[in-house]
Amino acid sequence: MNHMVQFQSPRLDAAFAALSHATRRGILERLGRTDASITELAGRFDMTLTGMKKHIAILEEAGFVVTRKAGRVRTCALGPRGLEHEAAWIERYRQLWQARFDALDTLVADLQQTPSTPSRPTRK
Amino acid sequence: MNHMVQFQSPRLDAAFAALSHATRRGILERLGRTDASITELAGRFDMTLTGMKKHIAILEEAGFVVTRKAGRVRTCALGPRGLEHEAAWIERYRQLWQARFDALDTLVADLQQTPSTPSRPTRK
DNA sequence: CATACAATGAACCACATGGTTCAGTTTCAG
DNA sequence: CTGAAACTGAACCATGTGGTTCATTGTATG
Numbered sequence: 001m002n003h004m005v006q007f008q009s010p011r012l013d014a015a016f017a018a019l020s021h022a023t024r025r026g027i028l029e030r031l032g033r034t035d036a037s038i039t040e041l042a043g044r045f046d047m048t049l050t051g052m053k054k055h056i057a058i059l060e061e062a063g064f065v066v067t068r069k070a071g072r073v074r075t076c077a078l079g080p081r082g083l084e085h086e087a088a089w090i091e092r093y094r095q096l097w098q099a100r101f102d103a104l105d106t107l108v109a110d111l112q113q114t115p116s117t118p119s120r121p122t123r124k
Numbered sequence: 125m126n127h128m129v130q131f132q133s134p135r136l137d138a139a140f141a142a143l144s145h146a147t148r149r150g151i152l153e154r155l156g157r158t159d160a161s162i163t164e165l166a167g168r169f170d171m172t173l174t175g176m177k178k179h180i181a182i183l184e185e186a187g188f189v190v191t192r193k194a195g196r197v198r199t200c201a202l203g204p205r206g207l208e209h210e211a212a213w214i215e216r217y218r219q220l221w222q223a224r225f226d227a228l229d230t231l232v233a234d235l236q237q238t239p240s241t242p243s244r245p246t247r248k
Numbered sequence: 249c250a251t252a253c254a255a256t257g258a259a260c261c262a263c264a265t266g267g268t269t270c271a272g273t274t275t276c277a278g
Numbered sequence: 279c280t281g282a283a284a285c286t287g288a289a290c291c292a293t294g295t296g297g298t299t300c301a302t303t304g305t306a307t308g
Contacts, residue, residue, distance in 0.1 A: 008146045009146065009149075012143075012144075012146075012149070013144055013145065013146060014144075015144075016140045016141070016143040016144035017140070017141070017144035019136075019140040020136075020137055020138075020139075020140035020141035020144055021137065021265090021266085022132045022133065022136075022137060023266090025133075025136070028217060029220075032217070032220040032221070032223075032224055037284080037285095038284075038285065039283085039284060039285085047266095047267075047268090048267080048268065048269085049284075049285065049286085050267085050268075050269085050285090050286075050287085051266070051267055051268075053285075053286070053287095054265090054266070054267080055266085058265095069285085071274090071275060071276070071284090072273095072274060072275045072276070072283070072284045072285065073275095073283090073284060073285080074284080074285070074286095078221060078224055078225075080225070082218060082221045082222075083214050083217050083218050083221065084218070086214055087211070087214050087215065087218055090207050090210055090211050090214060091211065093152065093156070093207050094206060094207050094208070094211055096153075096156040097156070097202060097206045097207065098206075099156075100156055100202055101202075101204075145295095145296085147296090161254080161255095162254070162255065163253085163254060163255085171296095171297075171298090172297080172298065172299085173254075173255065173256085174255090174256075174257085174297085174298075174299085175296070175297055175298075177255075177256070177257095178295090178296070178297080179296085182295095193254095193255085195254090195304090195305060195306075196253070196254045196255065196303095196304065196305045196306070197253095197254060197255080197305095198254080198255065198256095
């Protein structure tokens with residue numbers, strides 16, 4: 001009945017939501033250099049430990065970060081998941097976008113080429 | 125004082141936030157096929173006109189969608205902005221991720237190659 | 249003209265987010 | 279043993295989000 005493409009994806013939801021906050025993108029940037037503790041990150045981004053912990057939890061939930069606790073310090077690192085999934089989604093849409101505007105260009109070109117045609121895009 | 129890289133970007137904030145909701149991704153998918161009115165979209169995604177209007181507003185704010193009103197119907201279409209900006213950001217991070225894990229691989233390889241290293245990767 | 253139809257704005261609601269403080273718990277250092 | 283450091287959890291707060299209903303405004307159309 002309906003050929004609804006699968007657009008539901010809690011995974012993508014969480015991933016994009018995680019990336020939608022500047023501080024969190026900053027954390028990824030920081031962890032790209034070296035691993036870091038909660039205290040270290042909280043210091044760099046000027047917020048409380050508790051606040052930073054929440055951001056880390058969100059990034060961990062999205063799969064971007066993994067943590068392990070050694071002694072009393074929890075160390076945060078980039079997770080193995082990477083951004084392949086999100087990159088793939090975006091790439092698909094970039095192509096869709098492209099196709100859409102290519103079609104428009106073709107239409108415009110056709111109209112200009114045969115200004116007397118009623119309303120058919122008439123592909124050659 | 126601090127060499128904080130620019131990670132602030134209201135634009136990316138809005139873009140990723142817009143993409144973080146399944147319905148909104150679905151709308152983009154739908155508009156990739158053809159333009160559509162608010163009523164049409166509201167029908168397809170089973171919500172009120174007002175609700176759909178809000179999603180469209182968010183997508184428009186993020187620059188993904190443009191609308192124009194002809195008579196009493198507002199038509200929504202994919203915007204010219206595309207996803208280049210977001211794709212670029214993600215690509216940068218994919219590379220960062222890659223580099224990070226390549227470094228890990230190298231480290232592991234080194235450790236395996238010279239099992240007599242001072243710092244003990246293998247105990248006993 | 250009368251009426252229906254598309255969209256809009258305002259107001260409301262439950263719940264999530266992004267932060268805080270405060271009160272613990274473990275763990276480390278002396 | 280004492281105390282500080284690092285984290286954690288609970289509770290709180292302001293604001294934003296995702297939806298609704300209801301009333302209104304334009305715009306077609308019979």
